Amino acid sequence: MEEETNNVEKLIEDLKEASISKNEKTENNISHITEILDSLVKISQTSTTQESTDFIRDKIFLQLLNHNSEVIAAKTAKTIAEIAKTEFGRKKCTNEEFVKNLIELLKSHDLELLTQTSRALGNICYENVKGKTIIRENEGLKNILKVLKRGIDLEEKEGAEYLRNVATGFLLNYLVDQSRLEKEVIKEEVVPAICSILELDGIKTREAAMQALLTLGVLNDSGIQFLDDRLSIILVEILASDTSSEFSEMCLEVLHGQADDENAKLLLAKAGVCELLLKLLEKHGPRCTDEETRSVLKVACNLIVLILTGDDSMNLLYKGPVYKTLTEWLESNDEDLQVTAVLAMGNFARADTHCEHMVDQGVHLKLLKLLSKNNKNKCGDIRFQHDLLSALRNLVIPTKNKSTVLAGGLIDVLIPMLDIPTFPVVFKLLGTLRIVIGGQQETAILLGKNSDLIKKAVEWSGTEDHPGVQGEANRLLAWLIINSRHNEVVDSVIKHGGVKRLVKMLNSKYALMQNEALLSLNILTAICLSDSEKPLIDSEIGPTLRRFLRESATTLEPPIVYNSLSLTLKLTKSEILRDHLKKSELHSSWKELLISRESELENAKEKLKILSSALDSLD
Structure with a gap:
């Protein structure tokens, strides 16, 4: 020493x-x-x-x-x-x-x-x-970029490549953990300089290009949106060169980080990113057998799906080879490619015209075939079940498609899924069942008679662990009654405790759900008034209606108010229920509402007289 x-x-x-x-x-x-x-x-x-x-x-x-x-x-x-x-x-x-x-x-x-x-x-x-x-x-950043531009201007002269390498490394080290530099990064035109580096060194997979890609990753992590046409084209060219898996992965990560932005999704769609990735995945997919290469494959798959979540990009890609290839992947032996295809179908099916075209082509049959192999609690992959249900749910939204998809065996595939306890899957399952019965009375009756379904719907409509499941279960009960208008369906809902759920639904913060509750209760009381008396009273229909009138009906559209009036009048046809409504002081709430909204509600005074007469409370 x-x-x-x-x-x-x-x-x-x-x-x-x-x-x-x-x-x-x-x-x-x-x-x-x-x-x-x-x-x-x-x-x-x-x-x-x-x-x-x-x-x-x-x-x-x-x-x-x-x-x-x-x-x-x-x-x-x-x-x-x-x-x-x-x-x-x-x-x-x-x-x-x-x-x-x-x-x-x-x-x-x-x-x-x-x-x-x-x-x-x-x-x-x-x-x-x-x-x-x-x-x-x-003025560090300004000086770094001056050196970087000097290295760019020298192109392939001796020493220029090494200068670009160290200058880009300097830039990378400087920008790490400095997210507040966003304005300075944009002002000093860091990204155009990086583009120049990538144009010179990218396809040759030089060290400077790697540093440049890492720098873009840092900007990504800082939340800076920097993707433009020039950079999109450069990154696509590097990917297309297919010379380095490491470079490909870095390019994918940069693109993935930028693709949350709607404009970026469209840029990438126009730049041909999805078409390129599909070709590369088909070429290299069979060789992606270890964890590292499979991870890169998944990033590429995720990027395709992310680009498709944009409306403009999705519509653009639907018209070309991307859609065709992805429909073919529904039958792929590669699980990751198949999952990507299913997610893509769900995104393509966000437009009704696409949905109709897809069903005409039989896409729903491919999805049903896949779901039939994954519709059990023990053998199904939760994520895959969720993705398949999401796609099918979207496909059955157009009225034209419902009967065709039903004819393809939808119900037989869905019913076994009632035993699945996973809430995200249950949420999509309930939504698919609800939407497909819209205007399909025969199917609504079939499902409404299924006691296992009604029991599960009532159970899920009471859960506090997943608000989405609770809401969808309530809506399904209401839709079964509305679309079937059948006494056996109503009996089953009453028998298994569904009335309480429908009454509680009147307190929903969504007007749509409140109206669905009113419509279903109107039909229920019209078909089985006597059988519904006790469950309605136990559910406190009087106080619930009173709260509805005071807290919600003051601002709701007139048709919804009329539905609530219609329900009140139906309830008064039962002596027991009429007494219950009197004790709940419902008449005074109606009086306040009708007077306050007299100018909006047609014949408000006349309706108040009818209601007063029905309640036998002329005061």
Whole structure:
């Protein structure tokens, strides 16, 4: 240790003497100084002590950075770069005077000096908040980009590629963990510079291009939206070159990070990203057998689906080969490609015209075939079940499609799924059943007579663990009654405790659900008034209606108010229910409502008289 210290001290003294020599500019003296600097670097690299880099704090290094010889300045910058490779050395190099002098050297035209200075500063700001702060306070980003553009302008000249590499690395280290630099990044045109790097070095998979892609990843993580036509085309070209799986993965991650934006989705769709990925996946898919390559495949699949979540991009891709290929993937032996196809069908089916065309082509039959193999609690893949149900749910929205999909065996495939306890799957299952019975009386009666379905719907409509499931279960009960208008369906709902759920549904914060509850209760009381008396009273229909009139009906559309009036009048036909309504002081609530909305509600006074007469409460 002592011997090492003595060696360092002697080298520093030699360095000082050489720097003040009358022959400081001679070739021999420059060579002597560089040899000393190399020796100091070697000691720092081989030593195991933190003190081995203390020498860098000596003022001689500041003097050498400002040496008249650019060779000496470059060699000094290189020494600093080497010392700053370690955490301890980095801390000792982090002082304002040092960094300012280095940044000043970035204005040089000497290629080697620019290269070594960029290395030094890049290493200093690596995982070093203080170093980044000093660089930022001295117009760091602007100076980095000047060096980067110099490397770009030199194209393939000797040393240019390495300069681009270290300058891009410097940029990367500087931007990491500096999300607040978004405005500066955009103002200084960082992304156009990165595009130029990728155009020069991307397809050749050079180190600078890798640093550039990593930098875009940092911008992604900062939430900066930077994708444009130029960058889209460049990234597609790199992907299409298919020369490096590592580069392909990085390109995919950049694109995936940008594709949450609607405009970006359309850009990527127009750039042919999905068409390219489909070809690459079909080419490399069979060879993606290990975890690493399979992970890249999944990123590509996810990107295709993400692009399809945009309305404009989805409509564009539906018209071309992407849709055709994805429908073929529904029968793929590769599970990930098949899942991608199912998710894609769900997205394509967001437009009614697409839905009708897809059913005409028999897409629903392929989906039903897949679901029939995955519709049991024990054997089904939860995610796959969810995705398949999402696609089928969308396909049965158009009226034209309902009977066709039903004829394809939809109900037989769905009913076994009642035993699945997973709420996200249950949510899609209930929604699919509800939508498909719209205007399909025969199917509504069939399902309404299924006691297992009614029991489950009543059970799920009471859950507090998943509001979506609760809402869909309530709506399904209401839709079964509305669309069947059948006494056996109504009997089953009453028998299994569904009345309580429908009454509670009147308190929903959604007008649509409130109206569905009113319509179903109107039909229920018209068909089975006597059987519904006790469950209605137990469900506190009077206080619930009163709350509905005071809290909701004041702002609801007139047709919904009329439905609630119709229900009230039906309830008064039962003596027991009429007494219950009287005790609930429902008449006064109706009176307040009808008077307050007299100008909006047709024949409000006449309706109030009818209601008063029905309640036998003329006051």
